[in-house]
Amino acid sequence: MEIEQNLTEKGQRDYKLIRRALDDSDQNAYAQLVDNYRDSLYYTMLKMSNNPYDAEDLTIEAFGKAFKNLRQYTPDYAFSTWLFKIATNNCIDYLRKKKKIAGTIQNKKNPEQDEITMKLESQFRDPEEHIINKEKIVLMREVVEKLKPHYCKLIKMRYFDELSYDEIVQELGLPLGTVKVQLFRARDFLYNILKNSREKI
Structure with a gap:
């Protein structure tokens, strides 16, 4: 297995896990990728959403989307960069939808009733x-x-x-x-x- 030399030591570690996950369907490799970034990704989502429950769901969704599209990842850049881009884009979409729904509800409200x-x-x-x-x-x-x-x-x-x-x-x-x-x-x-x-x- 050829490891991309442009990756950092951490990036090469992640790439080995990705190859194990894809080539061998190694569940432990998936689990290790989650362990590597679970906390940092959660706190990023918490900072963006300002809601611990949303942050937990968004973290799960980010890993889910990343793993579902893992074959699209290329080692031209770090897995963490790719993962966090997926997570932030998903979070932005979620917050936009949430704001739109909240605005619609607010417009329909009659404060007196x-x-x-x-x-x-x-x-x-x-x-x-x-x-x-x-x-x-x-x-x-x-x-x-x-x-x-x-x-x-x-x-x-x-x-x-x-x-x-x-x-x-x-x-x-x-x-x-x-x-x-x-x-x-x-x-x-x-x-x-x-x-x-x-x-x-």
Whole structure:
């Protein structure tokens, strides 16, 4: 395996991991890439979004997009540069959408009626809408059951049981990086199944 000489020592380390991930489908290589940049990427997303929950989701999305398009990476520049570019572009898009939605909601608000409206909506929510939402939840659980057992368990623990990453790590006895990589893949599989089921949902 030829290593690009223009890369720094850290860049060459990452490139070796990328080749292992692509050529050998090495899950540990993916996990190591996550471990190398998880914290620095999270704090970058936190600085941009000013929201710890958004920052966590944006960090996961960035790694997910990077791994999904890993074959497009070229060692002309460092993997970290490529990863952070993906992350910042994704974050900017997210913040623009969030700002647009917030502006739309704000324009529709009537300050004098807002509090009353919220109370009425919570008390007199359409029963039919409530039933539909319950049906969607049931269907979502059915879709999750179509995943491989390990991925199914991960999705349930993270999104149904709302366990933190640390809690999942303790439960499964796996390194944090491995859990995140496997959760990336579980979400990707789930997304593909949901795409095929979107007419039902």
